[in-house]
Amino acid sequence: MLVTVIAACEIGFWVVLLAGLTARYLLRWRRTGAALLLCVPLVDVVLLTVTVIDLRNGATASFGHGLAAAYIGYSVAFGHSMVRWADERFAHRFAGGPRPTGKPSHGRPRTRYEWREFGKAAIATAVACGILLLMIVLVDDPDRTDQLQGWTARLGAILAIWSLWPITHTLWPSNPKKPRTQNAAKRMH
Template sequence: MLVVVIAGCEIGFWVVLAAGLLARYPLRMRRTGAALLLGVPLVDLVLLAATVIDLRSGATAGFPHGLAAAYLGYSVAFGHSMVRWADERFAHRFAGGPPPRRKPPHGWARTRYEWVEFGKAALATAIGCALLLAMIALVGDPDRTAALTGWTARLGLVLAVWSLWPITHTLWPSKPKEPEARGRPAQRARPR
């Protein structure tokens, strides 16, 4: 049942976000759009409440509970940037706003970008692990929460793999591509 709630919250996140942006730009209802966008984090609270209620009712913590903690961590850490990403695109499309920002293609700007994204992933991992530990403490029964301990290792593994991108860009920063020669290259004269 909790997996259905997680899926519903993911769908709800995008539905509330889209409704807020539609109200804000095409319908030009700024206050309604802002109120809907402020409601996006409420979707996370629904998932948190469902998880706590499930555990308090005597359920044995399993894969869905760990997934809920991971989802909440990533939603909190990346939610604001996802809303900003969507807002920039809607503003450009429907309100004549500037073109959306893109991630830097190369150089130290790209390296900084990758480290910032890694920082968000580290925050997501910290939040997810804190929620897992809170669930373990809430239940207070190691037999019922054994599955949650494994989730801390999963989140740590995801973070370790994620760290490869900023490390790679730090050690070998990408360079701009060479501009192609204009026109066709000069052909060599063949010996006769």
């Protein structure tokens, strides 16, 4: 059941976000759009509440409970940048805003970008592990929370793998792609 709630919350995130952006840019209802966008984090509150109530009512922690904690952690850490990403694209498409820039493709800007994203992943891991530990303490029954402890190791492994991107870009920064010249193109044929 909890995995269904997680899927519903993910859908709810995008529905509330789309409603807020539609109100802001298509209908020109600035205050309504802002209010809807402020409601996006409420999706996480709903998921956290359902998860805690389920555990407090005697459920044994399952994969879904750990996934809920991970979802909330990543939503907290990446949610703002996802909203900004969508807002930039809506503003460009429907309100004459500037073209979205996207992520840097090479050099120091790309390295800074990768470290910033890794920092968000570290925050997501910390929030998710904090929620997992909170659930373990609230339930206070090691037999019922064994699954949750395994999630801290999973999240740590994900973070360790994620660290490879900024490390790689730090040690071997990518260079800008050189435009192909006509002579090089002729030699290839």
